[in-house]
Amino acid sequence: MQPLPADARLVSWQREGERLQAGVLSRELDPRKYVSAFEGHPSLSAVVASPATDGKGMLLDFSLAAAAAALEPAP
Numbered sequence: 001m002q003p004l005p006a007d008a009r010l011v012s013w014q015r016e017g018e019r020l021q022a023g024v025l026s027r028e029l030d031p032r033k034y035v036s037a038f039e040g041h042p043s044l045s046a047v048v049a050s051p052a053t054d055g056k057g058m059l060l061d062f063s064l065a066a067a068a069a070a071l072e073p074a075p
Contacts (some may be wrong), residue, residue: 003037013059020044025057034058040045 005028012023024034034049046063 003041003064005033015064020062020064022060022062023052024060025052029055029058031058034060038062 004024005026008024008026008028010022012021014021015028021056028034029051030050031051035047036045038047043064044062048061051057051062052059
C-alpha cells in the first residue's frame with residue numbers, strides 16, 4: 001500500500017490464477033496516479049486502474065503473469 005495515496009484504504013481483493021484485483025478507497029480519482037505508483041514494481045507493474053462503480057475509489061487489475069515474465073532471465 002505504500003506507493004498509494006496517503007488516504008488509500010484496501011477494501012477488497014481477489015486473485016484468480018494470474019490475475020489480481022484490488023479495490024482501493026481514496027479521494028484520489030486519477031487512474032494515472034495508480035498506474036504510475038506501480039511502475040517498476042517487480043511483481044505488480046502490469047496494472048490497469050479503473051474508477052470504482054460507486055465513484056469512491058479505484059479498481060486495480062494486475063496481471064501477475066506479465067510481471068513474472070518480465071523477471072525471467074533471457075535465454
